Amino acid sequence: MPNLNQDELAELAVKRITASGAEYGDIRILDSTTQTIRGEDRRIASIRETQDRGFGIRVLYHGAWGFAASSVLSLEEVPRVAELAVEIAKGSASLASEKVKLADEPVHRDRVVTDRRIDPFTVALEHKTALLLETMEYVHRQPGIVRSSAGLWACQDRKLFVSTEGARLEFDLLAVNGAFDATAVHDGRFASRCYNTPHLRMGFELIEDANFLAEAPRIASQAVENVKAPTTEPGLYDLVLDPEHLSLTMHESCGHPSELDRALGYEANYAGTSFLTTDKRGTYRYGSPQVNLVADNLEPQTLAATGYDDDGVACQQWDIVRDGLFVGYCTNREVAPKIGEIRSRGSNRADSWGSVPIVRIANIGLEPGSATLDELLADVKRGIYIEGHGSYSIDQRRYNFQFGGDAFWLIENGKRTHMVRDVIYHGITPEFWGSCDAVADRSHRRRYGFITCGKGQPGQSGWMTHAASHARFRNVNVIGGQGGS
Amino acid sequence: MSATGNRTWPKLTSRDEFRFLAEQVFKRSTGDHTLVSLHDQQSGTTRFANNQIIQNVATRRGSLTVTVAFGRRHGTAGTTDFTAGAVQEAVTRATQIAHLSPDDPEYLPPGAPQAYVRAPTARAETAAAGPARRLEYTNEAIGQCRMENLGAAGMVSSSMATVGVAASTGLFAHEERTDARFSLTVQAGEATGWGAAAHRSIDHLRVQERTLSAIGKAKRGLEVRELPPGRYKVILEPAAVAGLWFLLLRTLDAKSYEKGTSAFSGKLGQPIVDKRLTLRNMPEHEDLLGIGFTADGLPTMASDWIVEGVLTQLAYDRFTAKVRGIDQIPTLDAPCLSGNGATVPGLQELIKSTERAILVTNFWYIRTVNPTDLTMTGMTRDGTFLVENGAIVSAVKNLRFHESPLRAFNRIEAFTNQAEAITSETGKFLVPAMTLRDFNFSSVTRF
Numbered sequence: 001m002p003n004l005n006q007d008e009l010a011e012l013a014v015k016r017i018t019a020s021g022a023e024y025g026d027i028r029i030l031d032s033t034t035q036t037i038r039g040e041d042r043r044i045a046s047i048r049e050t051q052d053r054g055f056g057i058r059v060l061y062h063g064a065w066g067f068a069a070s071s072v073l074s075l076e077e078v079p080r081v082a083e084l085a086v087e088i089a090k091g092s093a094s095l096a097s098e099k100v101k102l103a104d105e106p107v108h109r110d111r112v113v114t115d116r117r118i119d120p121f122t123v124a125l126e127h128k129t130a131l132l133l134e135t136m137e138y139v140h141r142q143p144g145i146v147r148s149s150a151g152l153w154a155c156q157d158r159k160l161f162v163s164t165e166g167a168r169l170e171f172d173l174l175a176v177n178g179a180f181d182a183t184a185v186h187d188g189r190f191a192s193r194c195y196n197t198p199h200l201r202m203g204f205e206l207i208e209d210a211n212f213l214a215e216a217p218r219i220a221s222q223a224v225e226n227v228k229a230p231t232t233e234p235g236l237y238d239l240v241l242d243p244e245h246l247s248l249t250m251h252e253s254c255g256h257p258s259e260l261d262r263a264l265g266y267e268a269n270y271a272g273t274s275f276l277t278t279d280k281r282g283t284y285r286y287g288s289p290q291v292n293l294v295a296d297n298l299e300p301q302t303l304a305a306t307g308y309d310d311d312g313v314a315c316q317q318w319d320i321v322r323d324g325l326f327v328g329y330c331t332n333r334e335v336a337p338k339i340g341e342i343r344s345r346g347s348n349r350a351d352s353w354g355s356v357p358i359v360r361i362a363n364i365g366l367e368p369g370s371a372t373l374d375e376l377l378a379d380v381k382r383g384i385y386i387e388g389h390g391s392y393s394i395d396q397r398r399y400n401f402q403f404g405g406d407a408f409w410l411i412e413n414g415k416r417t418h419m420v421r422d423v424i425y426h427g428i429t430p431e432f433w434g435s436c437d438a439v440a441d442r443s444h445r446r447r448y449g450f451i452t453c454g455k456g457q458p459g460q461s462g463w464m465t466h467a468a469s470h471a472r473f474r475n476v477n478v479i480g481g482q483g484g485s
Numbered sequence: 486m487s488a489t490g491n492r493t494w495p496k497l498t499s500r501d502e503f504r505f506l507a508e509q510v511f512k513r514s515t516g517d518h519t520l521v522s523l524h525d526q527q528s529g530t531t532r533f534a535n536n537q538i539i540q541n542v543a544t545r546r547g548s549l550t551v552t553v554a555f556g557r558r559h560g561t562a563g564t565t566d567f568t569a570g571a572v573q574e575a576v577t578r579a580t581q582i583a584h585l586s587p588d589d590p591e592y593l594p595p596g597a598p599q600a601y602v603r604a605p606t607a608r609a610e611t612a613a614a615g616p617a618r619r620l621e622y623t624n625e626a627i628g629q630c631r632m633e634n635l636g637a638a639g640m641v642s643s644s645m646a647t648v649g650v651a652a653s654t655g656l657f658a659h660e661e662r663t664d665a666r667f668s669l670t671v672q673a674g675e676a677t678g679w680g681a682a683a684h685r686s687i688d689h690l691r692v693q694e695r696t697l698s699a700i701g702k703a704k705r706g707l708e709v710r711e712l713p714p715g716r717y718k719v720i721l722e723p724a725a726v727a728g729l730w731f732l733l734l735r736t737l738d739a740k741s742y743e744k745g746t747s748a749f750s751g752k753l754g755q756p757i758v759d760k761r762l763t764l765r766n767m768p769e770h771e772d773l774l775g776i777g778f779t780a781d782g783l784p785t786m787a788s789d790w791i792v793e794g795v796l797t798q799l800a801y802d803r804f805t806a807k808v809r810g811i812d813q814i815p816t817l818d819a820p821c822l823s824g825n826g827a828t829v830p831g832l833q834e835l836i837k838s839t840e841r842a843i844l845v846t847n848f849w850y851i852r853t854v855n856p857t858d859l860t861m862t863g864m865t866r867d868g869t870f871l872v873e874n875g876a877i878v879s880a881v882k883n884l885r886f887h888e889s890p891l892r893a894f895n896r897i898e899a900f901t902n903q904a905e906a907i908t909s910e911t912g913k914f915l916v917p918a919m920t921l922r923d924f925n926f927s928s929v930t931r932f
Contacts, residue, residue, distance in 0.1 A: 043589050047582045050563035051575075054546065067542040071565035084543055091620045092531075092538040095627065125585040133587065146744050183746055189857045190746045266534045268638035268677070269670040270909050272849075275931070354544040393850040393885075395864040400885055400930035402862055404854065424854055424862075426885070426928055457532050457640045457668075457909075458542075479887070479927060 016082035063099020064092035112307030116203030120154035142220035150180035193223035199449030238383035247448035255361035272396025287433030295362035302465035310357035313346035365467035369439030383411035440469035507651035516553035528644030595652030611663035639669035650782035678702025679867030723906035731911035760794035775819030788815035
C-alpha cells in the first residue's frame with residue numbers, strides 16, 4: 001500500500017469508533033497476493049496473480065455488531081467506513097434481546113511471520129510451469145490416460161490488526177500447495193487419481209520436496225488400475241483409512257460439530273447446527289477410548305497456527321475429544337462466555353478483509369496410537385484400505401455421513417491385495433468413531449490442509465489443517481457406487 | 486436508465502469510467518492483445534439467529550483484472566486498487582507473466598466487438614436498498630416468529646455491481662447488476678421449516694409470505710416419525726428439483742464430453758430425461774438472474790439445452806467451440822425447466838392428488854458419487870413430510886438419497902407450473918415441483 005501509513009489509517013478508525021461510544025472495535029488492514037498456475041491436458045491453461053487489498057472495521061455498540069469494509073484504502077474512506085460500521089451496529093442493537101459480551105483477553109502487541117526456506121514468489125515462473133508440464137507429460141505416458149491437470153498455488157497475507165483495547169498485531173503469513181491428477185477411461189467408465197501436497201504455511205520447499213516427477217508414474221498407473229478395478233460388493237467391511245482420507249472425515253464429522261456457534265444455532269440457516277449440543281460437553285461418548293482429537297493451533301506450518309486469531313486472541317492447544325469423550329469446542333470471544341468459559345480458544349477467523357470473522361474449525365487432529373500400518377492391516381480378514389478424498393456428504397447436524405475416497409484396495413486375510421472401485425461408506429458419526437479400535441503410531445502421522453471450508457452468509461472459506469496417522473474402523477457399512485439406486 | 490448512477494459517493498465504476506480505465510490499460514500494454522475485466526460491488530447482509538442479529542455487514546469491493554498476450558503466451562494480474570500506479574503494476578505484472586509463459590495451444594485472442602441484448606440485470610430499488618431496508622425485512626421475519634414463540638435464523642442481503650469486459654480488439658461490455666436475497670430457517674424445538682428467495686428486485690422477495698410458509702413447515706414438523714430407507718414416491722418442491730438439476734447442468738461441458746469423461750458422452754441428440762421436460766436458457770426473463778455477457782465478453786443468449794427430453798446442447802469453452810465451428814456459444818446463466826402437457830397448477834394440488842409420498846422441501850450437501858452415471862447423494866432438510874390420501878400427515882426424519890437425475894427424471898408422474906427456486910447451494914432456476922416414482926432413499930438420520 002504505497003504512500004499510506006497503515007498505522008495512521010488504523011488510528012483514524014480507532015478514534016472514530018471510540019468517539020461513537022461503541023464499547024469495542026477493531027480494524028484489519030490486509031494485503032493479499034495469490035498466485036495460481038493451472039495446467040490442463042499438457043498445457044498451461046492460466047497463470048494468474050492477484051493483489052487483494054482492503055480493510056474491514058468491526059464495531060460492538062450496545063452489545064450488537066456492525067461491520068463495514070472497503071477496498072478503497074484512503075484517509076477519506078477509513079472514517080466513512082468506520083461511521084458506516086457504527087450506523088449498522090446501532091441498527092443491530094435495535095433488535096438485540098441479548099447483548100454480546102466479549103470474553104477477556106490480554107492485550108497483545110506482536111508480529112507473526114511464517115518461516116520459509118524458499119519464497120514461492122521468488123521462484124522463476126519458467127521453473128514452475130516446466131515442472132507442471134513435465135508432470136503432465138509423465139502422466140500421459142501411461143496408456144489409458146486421457147486427461148490430466150496440475151497446479152501450484154501460493155498466497156501471502158500481510159495484515160495489521162488494531163483494536164480499541166490497544167492490541168496491535170502484524171502478520172506476514174504464507175501458504176503453499178501443489179497438486180496433480182490423472183484421468184483414465186476404460187469400457188465406458190472414467191476414473192481419476194490425485195496427488196496433493198498438503199496446504200501448509202511454509203515456502204516453495206514444500207513443492208520441491210514433494211517430487212512430482214517421481215510420483216507421476218505411480219498416480220497415472222493407479223488411475224488406470226482404478227478404472228479397470230472390479231466393483232465392490234456392498235456389505236460390512238473393516239476399513240483402514242490413510243491420513244489424507246481421515247483429514248476430511250475428521251473435518252466433517254468432528255470439526256464442524258465442535259464449532260460452538262453451530263451448537264448455539266448461529267448457522268441454523270446455512271451450514272447447520274451440531275449434534276454436539278452444549279449439554280453433552282464432558283459426558284457424551286463421541287468415539288471409542290482410542291479416539292483422542294486435539295485442536296492444536298500452535299503447531300508450526302499448519303494453516304490455523306497464525307499466532308493470533310481475528311479477535312486478537314493468542315492461538316492455543318486444547319482437547320475436543322479425550323479418551324472418546326466429547327470435552328471441548330472451538331470458540332471465539334463472543335460465544336465462549338455463553339458456555340461459562342472465561343477465555344476464547346482463539347478460533348475466530350475471516351477469509352479476507354471484506355469478511356467478518358466467525359468461529360472456524362481449529363487444526364483438529366487424531367492423536368497417534370501405537371500400532372504400525374502393517375499391524376492395522378494384519379488384523380483385518382475382509383476390509384478395504386482407502387487413500388485420499390472422494391465424494392462426501394453429511395447432514396446439517398453432522399450425524400449421517402457418506403464418504404468415498406480417491407483409491408481403494410481390498411484387504412484379505414491381513415494383506416492389501418488389489419484395487420477396487422465404487423467404494424462409498426456410510427455411517428452415523430458417534431457409531432463410526434466408536435468403531436475405531438486402533439490408530440497407527442506417530443511415524444505414520446501426516447498433515448493435510450483445507451482452504452475451501454464453506455461457512456457463513458455471505459460464504460467464507462476457512463483454512464485449517466488436520467493431522468492423523470492411519471486408523472482402523474470395524475464393521476463399517478459400505479454401499480456401492482450407485483448407493484443401491 | 487442507470488440503477489446505480491444516482492448513488493452518492495462512493496459510487497461504482499460507471500460505463501465511461503470503465504472505458505477510461507480500459508483505455509489507460511491498453512495504452513500501457515505492449516501485448517498483441519489485452520483484455521480488462523471489472524467487477525465493482527457494494528453489498529450488505531444482515532444475518533440473524535435465535536431471533537436476533539448476529540452479523541450485519543456492508544462491503545465495497547472493486548477489482549480489475551488484466552490479461553496480456555503475446556502470440557499464444559498469456560498472463561493475468563488482478564488488483565483491488567484502481568489508482569493509476571496500481572493499474573500500471575497490474576499491466577506490468579500481466580506482461581511479465583505472459584513473457585515467461587509457455588505457448589498455450591488453446592489460447593484465443595479476445596473476441597471482436599459484440600452486440601448485446603440489454604438484459605434487465607439491475608433494479609433501482611435494490612441499488613437504493615441499504616442497511617435500513619435489510620433491517621426492516623429482518624424485523625419482519627423475526628417478529629412473525631416471535632409471535633409464534635418460534636426461533637428465526639436467516640439472512641437478508643442486497644448488492645449492486647458494475648461489471649465490465651473490454652479488449653484491445655474493440656470489444657466492450659458494461660452493465661449494472663443487482664441482487665437481493667432472503668432465506669429463513671424457522672426452529673420449533675427439533676423441527677425446522679425453510680424458505681428462500683433471490684431476485685434482481687428487493688421488492689420481489691415476498692418476505693412475509695415465505696416467513697409464514699417456513700413457520701407452517703416448522704409447526705407441522707413437531708410430530709415426526711421415522712420411515713425405513715427404501716424406494717418411495719416423492720413430491721419434490723421446486724428447491725429440491727433445482728438442487729438435483731444444478732449439478733447436472735454443471736457437467737455438460739463439451740471438452741469432457743469429447744474426451745469421454747462426462748456422464749453425457751455419446752448422448753448428444755439422445756433422450757436423457759422424460760420427454761415432457763424442456764430446458765431453456767432465458768437471460769431476459771425478469772424472474773431469473775440472467776446476465777448480459779460472459780467473463781469473455783461474449784453475449785449471453787436464449788437457447789435450448791434439452792428439448793422434449795433430448796439433450797441438444799453442450800457448454801462450450803471458446804477453444805472447443807472454434808474447433809467445432811460454433812460461432813455463437815450458448816450460455817446457461819438463466820435456466821428454465823418446463824414440463825409439456827398436462828400439469829397441475831401448484832404444489833398444493835400436487836399434494837392433494839397424491840395417495841402416498843414423501844414431500845421434500847429441500848436437499849442439502851448434494852455431491853456426485855459416481856461421475857460416470859451421475860449418481861448423487863444428499864440429505865433432505867428443513868421440512869420433510871409424509872403425504873397420505875392427499876394431505877400431509879406427519880413430518881419424517883431426514884433421509885439420505887442416492888439417485889441419478891438421469892434415472893430419477895425418467896420416472897416423473899406429475900408436475901406443476903414453473904416456480905422460482907433457489908437454495909444455498911444452487912443458482913436460481915425456474916422449475917416445476919414434481920412427483921417422481923421409486924426415489925431411492927438409502928439411509929435415515931437421527932432427526
